[in-house]
Amino acid sequence: MSHAKELVQQMTLEEKASLLSGADFWHTKAVERLGIRPVMVSDGPHGLRKQDAEADHLGINDSIKAVCFPAACASTASFDRSLVRTIGEAIGDQCQHEQVAINLGPAINIKRSPLCGRNFEYMSEDPYLAAEMAVDLIQGVQSKNIGTSVKHFAANDQEHRRMSSDSVVDERTLREIYLPAFEAAAKRGKAWTFMCSYNKVNGEYASQNKWLLTDVLRNEWGFDGYVMSDWGAVSNRPKGVEAGLDLEMPGSRGINDAEIIKAVREGRLDEKYVDLCAERIIRVHERYFANAVPETPWDKEKDHELAGKLGADCMVLLKNEDSILPLKDTDHVAVIGAFAKKPRFQGGGSSHINSFKVTSLLDALADKANITYAQGYEIGTEEDNEALVQEARKAARDADKVVVVAGLPDSFESEGYDRTHMRMPVNQNHLIEKLAEVNPNIVVLLYNGSPVEMPWIDLAKGLIEGYLGGQNVGTANRMVLYGEVNPSGRLPETLPVHLEDTPCFLSYGGEGNTAVYTEGIFVGYRYYDTKNVPVLFPFGYGLSYTTFEYSNLKLSAKKIKDTDTLEVSVDVKNTGKMDGKEVVQLYVRDLQSSVFRPLHELKGFEKVFLKSGETRTVTFTLDKRSFAYWNTQIHDWYVESGDFEIEIARSSRDVALSENVYVEGTTEVPVHFTEDSIIMDIMACPKAAKVFNASMNQATNLFGGEEQSEAASEAVSDEMGMAMMRYMPLRSLISFGTVDHEMLGKLLEAMNA
Numbered sequence: 001m002s003h004a005k006e007l008v009q010q011m012t013l014e015e016k017a018s019l020l021s022g023a024d025f026w027h028t029k030a031v032e033r034l035g036i037r038p039v040m041v042s043d044g045p046h047g048l049r050k051q052d053a054e055a056d057h058l059g060i061n062d063s064i065k066a067v068c069f070p071a072a073c074a075s076t077a078s079f080d081r082s083l084v085r086t087i088g089e090a091i092g093d094q095c096q097h098e099q100v101a102i103n104l105g106p107a108i109n110i111k112r113s114p115l116c117g118r119n120f121e122y123m124s125e126d127p128y129l130a131a132e133m134a135v136d137l138i139q140g141v142q143s144k145n146i147g148t149s150v151k152h153f154a155a156n157d158q159e160h161r162r163m164s165s166d167s168v169v170d171e172r173t174l175r176e177i178y179l180p181a182f183e184a185a186a187k188r189g190k191a192w193t194f195m196c197s198y199n200k201v202n203g204e205y206a207s208q209n210k211w212l213l214t215d216v217l218r219n220e221w222g223f224d225g226y227v228m229s230d231w232g233a234v235s236n237r238p239k240g241v242e243a244g245l246d247l248e249m250p251g252s253r254g255i256n257d258a259e260i261i262k263a264v265r266e267g268r269l270d271e272k273y274v275d276l277c278a279e280r281i282i283r284v285h286e287r288y289f290a291n292a293v294p295e296t297p298w299d300k301e302k303d304h305e306l307a308g309k310l311g312a313d314c315m316v317l318l319k320n321e322d323s324i325l326p327l328k329d330t331d332h333v334a335v336i337g338a339f340a341k342k343p344r345f346q347g348g349g350s351s352h353i354n355s356f357k358v359t360s361l362l363d364a365l366a367d368k369a370n371i372t373y374a375q376g377y378e379i380g381t382e383e384d385n386e387a388l389v390q391e392a393r394k395a396a397r398d399a400d401k402v403v404v405v406a407g408l409p410d411s412f413e414s415e416g417y418d419r420t421h422m423r424m425p426v427n428q429n430h431l432i433e434k435l436a437e438v439n440p441n442i443v444v445l446l447y448n449g450s451p452v453e454m455p456w457i458d459l460a461k462g463l464i465e466g467y468l469g470g471q472n473v474g475t476a477n478r479m480v481l482y483g484e485v486n487p488s489g490r491l492p493e494t495l496p497v498h499l500e501d502t503p504c505f506l507s508y509g510g511e512g513n514t515a516v517y518t519e520g521i522f523v524g525y526r527y528y529d530t531k532n533v534p535v536l537f538p539f540g541y542g543l544s545y546t547t548f549e550y551s552n553l554k555l556s557a558k559k560i561k562d563t564d565t566l567e568v569s570v571d572v573k574n575t576g577k578m579d580g581k582e583v584v585q586l587y588v589r590d591l592q593s594s595v596f597r598p599l600h601e602l603k604g605f606e607k608v609f610l611k612s613g614e615t616r617t618v619t620f621t622l623d624k625r626s627f628a629y630w631n632t633q634i635h636d637w638y639v640e641s642g643d644f645e646i647e648i649a650r651s652s653r654d655v656a657l658s659e660n661v662y663v664e665g666t667t668e669v670p671v672h673f674t675e676d677s678i679i680m681d682i683m684a685c686p687k688a689a690k691v692f693n694a695s696m697n698q699a700t701n702l703f704g705g706e707e708q709s710e711a712a713s714e715a716v717s718d719e720m721g722m723a724m725m726r727y728m729p730l731r732s733l734i735s736f737g738t739v740d741h742e743m744l745g746k747l748l749e750a751m752n753a
């Protein structure tokens with residue numbers, strides 16, 4: 001018997017119930033009699049937000065001085081598993097130092113719409129990318145014996161009415177889009193804890209959703225940690241206990257503990273569920289205490305440097321006409337925009353870090369000669385400030401090149417509410433236009449957590465999507481702008497032209513408390529690429545100061561079974577003059593399918609560093625999941641036999657090489673024919689077709705007489721007739737007098753045997 005179980009057996013019902021909710025905003029409770037100690041948990045996800053004293057989870061009150069790494073919108077753009085692992089390790093050490101047992105993150109909900117106020121904290125529109133990055137981040141933190149809390153489970157893709165909204169998502173869409181990152185976090189990441197979301201999922205609050213918390217998370221995915229509620233997400237506490245919600249946070253001052261006790265006493269809740277929750281909580285906390293190392297040093301300066309270095313690999317170069325970048329030391333550069341002095345480097349809400357130090361772009365350029373700064377606009381207003389615009393125009397006119405730092409102010413996106421549009425502040429849009437009038441050499445550097453419309457796109461020769469780059473964002477920007485580092489970020493989401501182009505434009509946010517995910521699996525590039533919608537920049541896109549060439553795509557087989565794996569290799573050569581990193585992307589395209597599928601789906605990516613002139617072979621291993629879709633008949637992953645195209649690509653819209661493979665599905669989907677089944681579906685099932693054909697031959701001999709069988713054979717030989725026949729249900733055979741009821745019954749029996 002585990003130690004945790006032994007402890008639970010010695011506890012009173014009151015003691016057990018008390019363990020199932022927080023003592024305050026950030027601590028669990030103790031049972032001193034048995035030596036059960038409280039632990040502290042803290043946000044997450046891109047640093048440590050440890051509250052100093054007052055319980056204020058919206059980050060208004062000060063938390064301890066800490067280090068803010070690039071937010072997930074940026075770190076995911078690195079497409080670099082080792083980068084997020086490094087961030088995770090640093091956060092793990094910080095938690096050890098501060099004696100925080102669990103860091104509340106990563107946040108891995110899917111970016112369903114650019115409007116979600118919390119997109120800056122989330123990773124991607126693509127479940128595969130989110131899953132891969134989540135696993136490494138989790139493993140990074142947990143390698144330091146600190147737990148993660150993977151959030152917000154599940155389908156929490158909007159802030160609008162976030163505590164009451166019901167995400168209505170069909171089974172296949174949940175499995176293919178909204179759950180895979182969580183699945184990977186549980187199965188491969190081995191996350192210590194999960195945090196359930198505020199919203200309902202298909203009619204039931206996540207905090208009391210047995211299907212989600214027990215059937216899927218534990219029984220299917222083998223999760224062995226505990227689930228805590230998001231702060232204030234509990235509705236019916238006893239129901240939550242039974243569903244698998246172990247810990248209520250922040251804790252209801254005992255009100256809900258009493259509810260649990262009452263429910264047990266009144267026979268509404270089996271005490272075994274209370275035991276299970278208590279045991280799971282104790283077990284995870286024992287893991288922390290067994291390896292707590294409070295002596296772990298925390299060198300904040302070192303982490304600040306790390307944030308800058310990693311941040312550089314997260315920047316996405318989107319435009320570079322006339323090789324305007326990298327800047328040269330001899331260039332006279334006008335740096336324009338209030339953000340250059342006061343950067344926006346993180347989002348608002350529970351993830352907000354009290355940075356011990358911030359390095360702006362201007363700070364980072366302090367040692368450079370030939371820099372002129374002008375503010376250009378005011379943050380926090382959309383009004384043009386004519387004086388600032390004129391000053392900026394003068395600076396721009398006198399310079400060789402202009403770097404405009406622009407983007408979204410805090411009020412434009414935050415936890416707690418959604419955006420209502422995709423615009424940047426109009427004064428910033430105006431400024432860019434005004435500057436382009438006096439100098440054609442414009443580079444725009446963006447700080448934003450989610451896509452923006454870019455009405456000035458044609459006026460900018462250079463464009464960098466900087467996202468929210470963490471507290472040392474200035475250094476990261478300088479490194480990329482001046483070519484100290486070759487940019488290697490790629491877009492983890494599509495940048496649409498207009499809000500109206502987005503896949504869920506017609507239904508995002510929902511009506512009242514009901515948010516139906518009407519676009520289904522067609523999220524992000526799965527929609528834009530399949531429908532061929534023009535976009536500003538596609539998923540996976542990003543430029544470099546060097547060039548890469550792909551060749552020699554090889555598949556380990558031309559034909560495999562879905563139980564096999566397929567090895568894919570491709571040579572990548574750095575054909576330019578500068579060393580740099582390339583992100584090799586692999587998409588799988590199902591060439592023929594009986595269900596709706598996206599044009600293609602990301603199933604592999606590797607980031608490789610190549611010296612100028614160097615070639616390397618990049619390899620991928622594909623398995624069943626790379627080809628499968630979620631089959632709602634068998635409630636499982638399913639591969640339909642057929643040809644698939646393996647695409648090696650630079651972005652979702654730029655396929656460099658491709659090769660086909662035939663994959664044979666080995667799972668049989670049981671088919672059940674009824675009198676409403678149509679001929680076409682019967683013909684698609686070889687066994688049933690054989691039975692059907694044999695019996696039809698017999699029937700025409702027995703029944704039809706000459707006339708009918710002649711007519712029938714004429715019809716069959718006639719193509720048009722065949723086309724009509726395809727859609728004919730079996731019951732029509734009776735109407736046409738081919739069979740009687742008894743024969744049809746027998747036929748169905750034989751076909752279903």
Ligand code: BGC
Binds near residue numbers: 044350
């Ligand atoms: C957020 C969580 C966060 C928690 C604690 C909630 O409002 O949704 O992501 O971990 O607060 O701060």
